[in-house]
Amino acid sequence: MKRKLTLALALLLCMSMLIGLAACGGDDPATTTDNPPTDAPPTDAPPTDAPPTDPPPSADDPPLEDVELTMASWRTDDVAAVTDLLAKYKALVPNVTITFQPVNPPDYNSTLEMQLEAGTAADLMYARSYDVGQGLFNKGYLADCTGITGLMDNFAAGNLAPWQMPDGKMFAVPFAAVSHGVYYNKDIFADKGVSVPNTWAEFIDVCKTLKDAGVTPIANGIADNWDILECFFLSMVSNYVGVGATREQYENGDKKFSDDAWVKAYTAIAEAAPYLPSGFQSVTYDDMMALFASGGAAMAVDGSWTISVYDDVPFEWGVFAVPGPNDSKNINFHPDMAIGYNNATKYPEECKAFLAWLCTQEGASTASAALPTGFFPMIDFSIQLTDPHANEFLALNSGREPDARFVWPKLMFLYGPMLDAVNGVLTGSLTPQAAADAVQTAYENPPTD
Amino acid sequence: MHPSGLYWAWYLLPALVVYLLFMAFPLLDSVRLSFFSDNTGSWEFVGISNYSKLFSNEFFEGVPYIQRYGNAIKNTCVFFCIHMLVQNVLGMLFAVILTNKRMRGRTVYQAVIFLPTTFAILVTGYLWKLLLNPIWSRGFLEGLGLGSLSQPWLGQPETALTAVSLISCWQWIGIPTMMFVAGLLNISDDLYEAAEIEGASKWSIFWRIKLPLVKPVVGMISILTFVNNFNAFDIVYATEGANGPPAYATDLLGTFFARVGILGQHPRGNADRGMGAAIATITFIFLIIGSLIVLNNTRTKEKEK
Numbered sequence: 001m002k003r004k005l006t007l008a009l010a011l012l013l014c015m016s017m018l019i020g021l022a023a024c025g026g027d028d029p030a031t032t033t034d035n036p037p038t039d040a041p042p043t044d045a046p047p048t049d050a051p052p053t054d055p056p057p058s059a060d061d062p063p064l065e066d067v068e069l070t071m072a073s074w075r076t077d078d079v080a081a082v083t084d085l086l087a088k089y090k091a092l093v094p095n096v097t098i099t100f101q102p103v104n105p106p107d108y109n110s111t112l113e114m115q116l117e118a119g120t121a122a123d124l125m126y127a128r129s130y131d132v133g134q135g136l137f138n139k140g141y142l143a144d145c146t147g148i149t150g151l152m153d154n155f156a157a158g159n160l161a162p163w164q165m166p167d168g169k170m171f172a173v174p175f176a177a178v179s180h181g182v183y184y185n186k187d188i189f190a191d192k193g194v195s196v197p198n199t200w201a202e203f204i205d206v207c208k209t210l211k212d213a214g215v216t217p218i219a220n221g222i223a224d225n226w227d228i229l230e231c232f233f234l235s236m237v238s239n240y241v242g243v244g245a246t247r248e249q250y251e252n253g254d255k256k257f258s259d260d261a262w263v264k265a266y267t268a269i270a271e272a273a274p275y276l277p278s279g280f281q282s283v284t285y286d287d288m289m290a291l292f293a294s295g296g297a298a299m300a301v302d303g304s305w306t307i308s309v310y311d312d313v314p315f316e317w318g319v320f321a322v323p324g325p326n327d328s329k330n331i332n333f334h335p336d337m338a339i340g341y342n343n344a345t346k347y348p349e350e351c352k353a354f355l356a357w358l359c360t361q362e363g364a365s366t367a368s369a370a371l372p373t374g375f376f377p378m379i380d381f382s383i384q385l386t387d388p389h390a391n392e393f394l395a396l397n398s399g400r401e402p403d404a405r406f407v408w409p410k411l412m413f414l415y416g417p418m419l420d421a422v423n424g425v426l427t428g429s430l431t432p433q434a435a436a437d438a439v440q441t442a443y444e445n446p447p448t449d
Numbered sequence: 450m451h452p453s454g455l456y457w458a459w460y461l462l463p464a465l466v467v468y469l470l471f472m473a474f475p476l477l478d479s480v481r482l483s484f485f486s487d488n489t490g491s492w493e494f495v496g497i498s499n500y501s502k503l504f505s506n507e508f509f510e511g512v513p514y515i516q517r518y519g520n521a522i523k524n525t526c527v528f529f530c531i532h533m534l535v536q537n538v539l540g541m542l543f544a545v546i547l548t549n550k551r552m553r554g555r556t557v558y559q560a561v562i563f564l565p566t567t568f569a570i571l572v573t574g575y576l577w578k579l580l581l582n583p584i585w586s587r588g589f590l591e592g593l594g595l596g597s598l599s600q601p602w603l604g605q606p607e608t609a610l611t612a613v614s615l616i617s618c619w620q621w622i623g624i625p626t627m628m629f630v631a632g633l634l635n636i637s638d639d640l641y642e643a644a645e646i647e648g649a650s651k652w653s654i655f656w657r658i659k660l661p662l663v664k665p666v667v668g669m670i671s672i673l674t675f676v677n678n679f680n681a682f683d684i685v686y687a688t689e690g691a692n693g694p695p696a697y698a699t700d701l702l703g704t705f706f707a708r709v710g711i712l713g714q715h716p717r718g719n720a721d722r723g724m725g726a727a728i729a730t731i732t733f734i735f736l737i738i739g740s741l742i743v744l745n746n747t748r749t750k751e752k753e754k
Contacts, residue, residue, distance in 0.1 A: 106691075106712070107718075110711060110718040113720075132718065132719075221604075223603070223694070223695075225690055225692050225715075279582070279583030279599070279604065280604075281603075281604025281695060282581065282584070282602070282603050283582070283604075284578075412716075413511075413717070415716065416510040416511055417510065417511030423694075442510075445508035447508060
């Protein structure tokens with residue numbers, strides 16, 4: 001009797017475990033049976049022509065299959081905005097529901113790649129520009145978007161390039177670009193009698209005047225290990241080193257990262273070190289925003305995506321372009337977001353229809369209106385922005401040559417070494433020449449992958 | 450009737466299945482993966498090239514691999530030493546004080562010392578990041594006349610590793626304290642009485658009676674500290690980030706492994722998982738050997754007793 005009871009109990013334990021396991025693994029088949037893949041659903045019709053609110057399909061029409069798509073992204077801040085945009089799309093195409101599923105930005109690339117490999121990735125996904133995106137396309141994860149209606153016609157070549165393969169194939173539809181600049185507190189500037197600087201020398205003068213008056217001039221710090229490079233130094237590099245054709249000379253090895261232009265750039269940023277907050281080694285990106293928003297610092301070198309953070313600050317603020325040496329007329333205008341779709345999706349037609357909608361004036365305007373301020377549409381149609389600060393940012397482009405962040409197009413492996421170099425000259429542990437030499441050494445020894 | 454045969458095996462089965470499936474298999478599989486590389490898009494057998502690369506002058510993050518790896522090993526050793534010296538020695542001290550039966554409010558102190566252990570590491574990290582940030586702490590410290598203490602402790606390469614280690618000690622000191630308390634309470638009062646009658650000082654009671662009798666606990670604590678420290682990642686990630694800033698001063702084996710094998714360098718996210726598996730395998734073997742040595746030593750001591 002006792003033995004039987006033991007056996008029964010043991011069996012029960014095993015059974016419950018098996019059930020648990022089955023429940024864990026059983027999710028996939030369950031969802032597939034809910035949505036049996038049927039023949040191509042009739043959603044090819046250009047969505048722009050669709051009436052704004054379709055009545056739900058009546059019983060005598062062939063019912064449109066309800067399709068649920070997911071969209072992966074690194075923009076955790078944009079959940080409300082993108083959900084709003086997707087709701088507007090659903091109003092046009094009622095049978096397609098797209099769910100926005102962003103992940104923590106630094107983890108996006110690795111998470112996405114693991115999901116793609118495991119076959120659990122979203123149907124639509126934000127695509128990184130240049131070599132990260134190209135890598136995913138080469139591995140066959142991102143679908144070819146070249147044929148999407150409107151894509152090749154409605155975007156300038158320069159805006160397509162970041163998501164283009166060397167052979168001209170597109171792996172995503174450009175969505176938004178960001179700009180970089182110096183946020184400045186107009187009230188402090190007026191109070192201390194300084195004006196917007198046009199050159200780096202003037203910028204340092206402004207910093208000195210402010211510091212002498214007891215104000216922390218620049219809010220930036222280095223603790224988070226990305227903003228100092230992406231927002232601050234690479235903005236300077238556009239002016240100190242160059243953009244476009246000059247950048248390509250460095251990419252090809254025709255010019256060296258240890259040349260005068262770079263040494264001058266490192267020397268210049270080192271000049272700014274005394275004007276960063278005292279203890280800037282511990283100042284994070286959030287600290288920087290808090291310092292600027294509280295009036296604790298007069299300037300912050302940051303990207304346009306931060307505009308809405310300062311919506312409610314009790315002072316007047318503006319932006320000016322990150323200054324360079326006298327003759328500088330370049331700006332860091334960075335192709336940031338694009339949306340591609342999964343090669344393995346069960347609903348390629350629905351994905352393509354959504355992306356084609358983003359290539360129309362109506363779709364792009366809706367997207368631009370939904371996105372947070374500071375993300376600029378890349379499509380050729382003229383799209384009005386309402387936020388004055390966003391327009392101020394965009395106005396910085398006029399008369400300047402825009403380019404992506406220097407290392408993005410081909411030299412992403414220099415991101416880390418260049419960040420180390422910048423941190424080194426700011427903390428005084430490296431001379432500008434030593435910093436430049438270290439980056440050149442890194443360039444000469446690319447990773448083998 | 451006494452049940453005979455292997456009936457007890459049924460009880461083992463569920464745990465065994467979970468263990469094999471979710472622990473032993475992934476562990477062994479990661480050893481297998483360390484001989485593969487997926488950098489070309491598919492897994493390819495590459496022999497020991499991951500291992501030889503790790504110890505070579507091939508470049509990673511702009512410097513030779515061996516330099517980054519060596520730096521991570523060195524930092525982890527320092528991290529471990531600080532834990533042994535601060536966390537475990539203080540833990541013993543607290544335990545001796547807490548087992549003093551004449552002291553009032555013992556349970557309160559015990560709870561206070563144990564409290565940080567219950568915090569989520571991200572909370573600890575965030576809290577200390579703010580406390581040690583001169584931007585936010587300066588006003589308070591200057592008010593106390595301690596303005597010189599308002600330094601970017603977590604931002605200077607000279608102080609960052611010590612600061613992170615001490616934060617970790619602060620959080621986990623409750624564990625060795627509790628274990629030492631339990632060990633000390635097990636010692637029979639007769640021994641103390643006998644020692645007092647013989648005229649032994651407090652000092653020699655500690656060295657001759659308390660310490661030898663809690664030596665097995667010391668062994669266990671050492672192993673736990675050793676294993677946890679050489680796998681540490683979370684506290685650095687929470688206070689500094691996965692790059693081990695500033696200037697790789699807080700780059701431990703754990704963060705190095707995460708950066709190489711899982712996260713990839715921001716913003717590329719180009720993880721080299723075969724290499725990650727190789728780093729994990731070396732750490733794993735090293736931990737096994739280290740643990741066996743400590744375990745063996747404390748076990749024999751137990752038998753001698």
